[in-house]
Amino acid sequence: MTTPDRISGSLLDLLKQHHVQLPGSSHMEGTATVSPEIQATTILAFHYKEGVLVAGDRRATAGNRIMANRVEKVLEIDGSSVLAISGSPAQAIEMARILDHSFRYYRRSQLDELSLEGRLRLLAQLLKDNLPMAMNGVGGVVPLFITMDPESGGPHIYFYDILGAHFEGTPFAVGGSGSLEVQGVLRFLDRWGSSDGLSSMGKKEAIVLSLRLLETASYFDSATGGIQERDRIYPVIKLVTREGIETVSEGFIRELMEREVQGV
Amino acid sequence: MFDEPYRWVDAINQRRDYIEDQLKRSSPVIAVSVEEGILLVSFYRRTPKLFELYDRMAMGSIGHPADLEAIRMSLINTAHVEGFTRSSKDVSIRRLVMFNLSPKLKTAFEDVMSSPLIFRGVIVEAGVFPKDDQFIEVDFDGQVSPVTMSSVISSSEEVSDRVKKMLPSTIMAVGDALPLIIDSCFAGNFDVTDIGLDSEGKIVDEAMYREQKEKFIKERVLDIQLVDRFRGVMKPLSMP
Numbered sequence: 001m002t003t004p005d006r007i008s009g010s011l012l013d014l015l016k017q018h019h020v021q022l023p024g025s026s027h028m029e030g031t032a033t034v035s036p037e038i039q040a041t042t043i044l045a046f047h048y049k050e051g052v053l054v055a056g057d058r059r060a061t062a063g064n065r066i067m068a069n070r071v072e073k074v075l076e077i078d079g080s081s082v083l084a085i086s087g088s089p090a091q092a093i094e095m096a097r098i099l100d101h102s103f104r105y106y107r108r109s110q111l112d113e114l115s116l117e118g119r120l121r122l123l124a125q126l127l128k129d130n131l132p133m134a135m136n137g138v139g140g141v142v143p144l145f146i147t148m149d150p151e152s153g154g155p156h157i158y159f160y161d162i163l164g165a166h167f168e169g170t171p172f173a174v175g176g177s178g179s180l181e182v183q184g185v186l187r188f189l190d191r192w193g194s195s196d197g198l199s200s201m202g203k204k205e206a207i208v209l210s211l212r213l214l215e216t217a218s219y220f221d222s223a224t225g226g227i228q229e230r231d232r233i234y235p236v237i238k239l240v241t242r243e244g245i246e247t248v249s250e251g252f253i254r255e256l257m258e259r260e261v262q263g264v
Numbered sequence: 265m266f267d268e269p270y271r272w273v274d275a276i277n278q279r280r281d282y283i284e285d286q287l288k289r290s291s292p293v294i295a296v297s298v299e300e301g302i303l304l305v306s307f308y309r310r311t312p313k314l315f316e317l318y319d320r321m322a323m324g325s326i327g328h329p330a331d332l333e334a335i336r337m338s339l340i341n342t343a344h345v346e347g348f349t350r351s352s353k354d355v356s357i358r359r360l361v362m363f364n365l366s367p368k369l370k371t372a373f374e375d376v377m378s379s380p381l382i383f384r385g386v387i388v389e390a391g392v393f394p395k396d397d398q399f400i401e402v403d404f405d406g407q408v409s410p411v412t413m414s415s416v417i418s419s420s421e422e423v424s425d426r427v428k429k430m431l432p433s434t435i436m437a438v439g440d441a442l443p444l445i446i447d448s449c450f451a452g453n454f455d456v457t458d459i460g461l462d463s464e465g466k467i468v469d470e471a472m473y474r475e476q477k478e479k480f481i482k483e484r485v486l487d488i489q490l491v492d493r494f495r496g497v498m499k500p501l502s503m504p
Contacts, residue, residue, distance in 0.1 A: 015348060020348065104319075
């Protein structure tokens with residue numbers, strides 16, 4: 001039985017020992033002459049009364065072409081965090097997989113949860129390692145990361161740039177090509193909305209707002225899928241609270257769509 | 265020194281006696297299928313004996329803490345590399361035990377020139393339904409024994425058989441099964457007559473039983489873990 005490396009708790013180190021190729025580990029040579037890369041998106045997250053709502057549309061595009069309409073861009077990580085992805089799905093989904101496995105590996109090997117700073121830093125490192133791909137015009141990822149803070153016990157929103165710099169989004173953060181419209185509306189509602197800021201909204205109110213925001217983004221941004229009622233394609237909405245992560249059911253989204261988005 | 269076969273066999277036998285002797289002081293570990301998943305229960309003084317290995321998988325073991333740690337890490341590393349490079353669905357305790365743990369234990373046991381691994385344990389995997397739950401008992405010499413519904417890991421076969429008779433015989437909810445399992449785990453630490461039980465495990469001296477149990481629990485940590493078949497993670501439970 002070989003002596004285990006008990007101190008690190010790093011899945012990345014373990015995978016490197018086993019010669020597993022990781023995103024960003026193969027740097028592209030020359031300039032990008034490949035076909036337009038698949039991209040996505042409008043993603044958004046904001047604080048509401050009980051926690052944080054995270055939502056994303058389902059469309060992935062390559063140039064003017066719609067490549068897929070059922071992409072999941074709001075991904076659960078180890079049952080306690082959510083990664084909302086914009087940019088290249090190939091790299092972003094792989095990053096989500098690494099984060100999920102890394103958090104679990106750390107917990108199981110070190111018999112403790114990875115700290116908030118450790119989680120933020122790991123995603124920053126993945127983005128930094130991915131920079132050569134992003135600079136070549138393929139594989140750029142700009143995510144939102146929502147995770148629990150063990151000290152406060154509540155969820156926090158962080159947004160990242162392509163280099164891995166991260167900042168806390170209070171009370172909201174947005175990402176993707178359709179985010180400009182959404183960002184303006186969220187700021188307006190938080191400052192002058194009828195309720196006492198976004199953070200005072202109830203669960204149903206928050207879900208309705210997220211649906212209306214995604215519909216607004218899709219009105220101006222062709223890379224955002226919005227809500228495609230005819231094909232029964234609905235956004236993914238997750239609620240991160242002290243009790244855990246809840247995925248809003250398609251049935252409930254459909255009901256709210258009919259009553260609160262299209263019916264008004 | 266080991267140039268003649270009988271000397272090697274003699275050394276192996278001495279080694280077996282030595283390990284069995286080391287395991288004699290161990291308090292049992294119990295794993296039982298319940299409606300919600302697989303329940304693992306143990307008492308310990310200094311270091312825990314129940315560990316999560318991977319999604320739906322856990323290990324309960326007795327032995328030397330340093331050896332348990334080496335085995336635990338080896339299984340965790342193998343499971344995570346496999347789960348990352350392929351899929352979490354490709355990780356199974358059958359493969360972990362048959363292709364990783366068992367050969368390593370056998371090699372370590374038979375290499376009489378190095379120190380042995382003092383280990384006895386059960387690796388469990390929670391299925392979608394209780395009938396799909398898997399238990400594989402593994403001994404220090406690499407022997408594996410798949411069992412169904414429950415497993416008792418203890419210092420001897422006699423203790424394991426006795427404790428097993430006290431465990432639930434049907435699939436129960438956690439709340440109903442837990443008191444029975446805790447009592448069984450406690451009883452596995454003593455000769456039955458020392459704690460007021462008869463040979464069937466029934467209480468014959470209530471006062472003695474209660475006094476011994478309270479004293480025992482006070483001196484140790486009761487570790488209760490549930491491998492949740494719905495969420496796939498291992499989570500601690502508190503005493504009922």
